[in-house]
Amino acid sequence: MTPKPGPIERGGVARSFDAHARTYDKLVGSNPGYHEHLRLTTKRMGLPDRGAGLRLLDVGCGTGASTAALLDAAPEAEITAVDASHEMLAQAQRKTWPRTVRFVHGNAENLAMSGIVGPYDGILAAYVLRNLLHQDAALRQFHRLLRPGAPLAIHEYSVRDSLRSRIVWTTVCWGVIIPMARIRAGSTDLYRYLWRSALQFDGVSDLSKRLASAGFEDIRVQTVPGWQQHIVHTFLGRRPPDPGAAAPGEAVAEPDVDAEAATPAEGIDVTKPPS
Numbered sequence: 001m002t003p004k005p006g007p008i009e010r011g012g013v014a015r016s017f018d019a020h021a022r023t024y025d026k027l028v029g030s031n032p033g034y035h036e037h038l039r040l041t042t043k044r045m046g047l048p049d050r051g052a053g054l055r056l057l058d059v060g061c062g063t064g065a066s067t068a069a070l071l072d073a074a075p076e077a078e079i080t081a082v083d084a085s086h087e088m089l090a091q092a093q094r095k096t097w098p099r100t101v102r103f104v105h106g107n108a109e110n111l112a113m114s115g116i117v118g119p120y121d122g123i124l125a126a127y128v129l130r131n132l133l134h135q136d137a138a139l140r141q142f143h144r145l146l147r148p149g150a151p152l153a154i155h156e157y158s159v160r161d162s163l164r165s166r167i168v169w170t171t172v173c174w175g176v177i178i179p180m181a182r183i184r185a186g187s188t189d190l191y192r193y194l195w196r197s198a199l200q201f202d203g204v205s206d207l208s209k210r211l212a213s214a215g216f217e218d219i220r221v222q223t224v225p226g227w228q229q230h231i232v233h234t235f236l237g238r239r240p241p242d243p244g245a246a247a248p249g250e251a252v253a254e255p256d257v258d259a260e261a262a263t264p265a266e267g268i269d270v271t272k273p274p275s
Contacts, residue, residue, distance in 0.1 A: 014084040016190045017062070021087035023185040025063050030180065033226040038066050038126060040224060041155040041234040042073035045122055051077025054121040057145065058082070059108050060128025064092035066155070067101060070124050082106045082116060109138050111145065118145035126155035130201040139214035146239040152216060154207070154235035161203035165230045169198060172227065204233060211237045 017024070028034050047054060051074025061067045061081035070079055075098075082104045083089050089103050106114025108125070109132055123142050132138050142152050159165035173195040181191040202210065204221050211219050216237030224232045 016193065017085035018087040020185055020187070020190045021063065021085065021091050024088065025065075025091065026184055027177075027181060027191075028065065031177075033224065033228060035065060035069065037224040037226075037228065037232055038069035038155060039072050041126070041153050042069045042124060044222065044234050044236060045073065045124070045151045045153045047074045047077070047122055047151075050075050054078070055119070056080070057116065057118070057120045057123045059111070059123060059125040059142070060084075060131075061092060061103065062088045062127075064095055064097075064103075066124055066126040067092065067097075067103075069126075071098070071101065074122075076100075077121075080104060080116065080120075082108065082111065082114060084108060108132060109134055109141070111141060116145070119147040119150075120145050121147055121150050123150075123152045124155065125152070127157070129154055129156055129207075130197050136210060136214065139210060139216075143215045143239055148239055149241045150239055152211075152237050152239070154211070154237075156207070156233060156235065157198035157201060157231060158204050158207060158233050159198055159231055160201065161205060162230055166199060168227070169231055170195065198231075207235055211235060215239065 020027075047056070054074060054077040056070055056074060056077045056079045058067045058070050058079060058081040061083045062085070064081065067079060067081040070077075077100065079101045081092065081101065083092070084105070084107050086105060089105055093103055104114050104116065106116060108128055111117075123146060125142065129135055129138065146152060157169070159169050173191070178188045178191050178195070181188045201207075208219050208221055217240045218236070218238045220236045222234050222236075223230050224234070
């Protein structure tokens with residue numbers, strides 16, 4: 001089955017999330033491991049001291065699942081969570097949060113327009129990069145928003161490099177996720193888009209190279225346990241302690257990619273002194 005562009009690509013992803021916001025938590029909550037995998041990614045960031053004194057940014061927070069995972073890893077941090085969907089944010093804000101968490105409506109491709117200027121001690125971008133039109137520019141923006149030495153975690157689908165992963169993903173989407181969306185949400189457009197967008201998104205190798213080209217170092221990639229193994233991945237990178245950009249024409253080092261890893265990495269310690 002070959003994915004073709006659908007109405008969401010033409011009409012906007014944020015508006016489709018608005019339409020599905022009320023049923024979104026029920027749909028993702030029925031996915032075994034969804035919340036566990038987000039918590040695994042935030043633990044892999046290696047945020048020290050329960051986040052005490054840290055400013056963290058959650059880009060594409062949706063209804064707050066990724067925010068909760070970040071809060072679980074760093075309960076004493078100050079967290080700013082941003083999303084482009086008004087209705088998804090409204091669902092998130094109905095939940096109980098500590099005063100250290102604030103939600104902001106904004107476009108992930110131009111965070112400065114919403115007052116998101118940094119610097120931040122860590123950024124989480126879960127299931128959002130795939131939805132952006134200008135992905136390289138977004139990664140460079142994340143790089144600018146980080147303090148030198150601070151980590152970025154991209155939590156995302158990546159199946160392009162593996163035929164088996166694409167087969168499993170398509171089978172689960174059309175056998176479980178899309179039929180369930182029809183029953184619970186009365187519409188399948190968002191979840192058919194989910195299927196298409198994951199198939200069309202970067203493979204592990206290409207996304208790792210994007211991160212390196214955007215200026216990140218210490219790049220590592222790990223997958224998650226369960227049926228989404230080698231489908232959902234944690235991409236970790238760090239803004240170098242030296243914030244200077246590579247000179248024009250300078251070669252970008254090949255990323256250190258561990259696409260087959262199934263266990264948590266030690267994480268990136270943001271307090272690690274420059275080498």
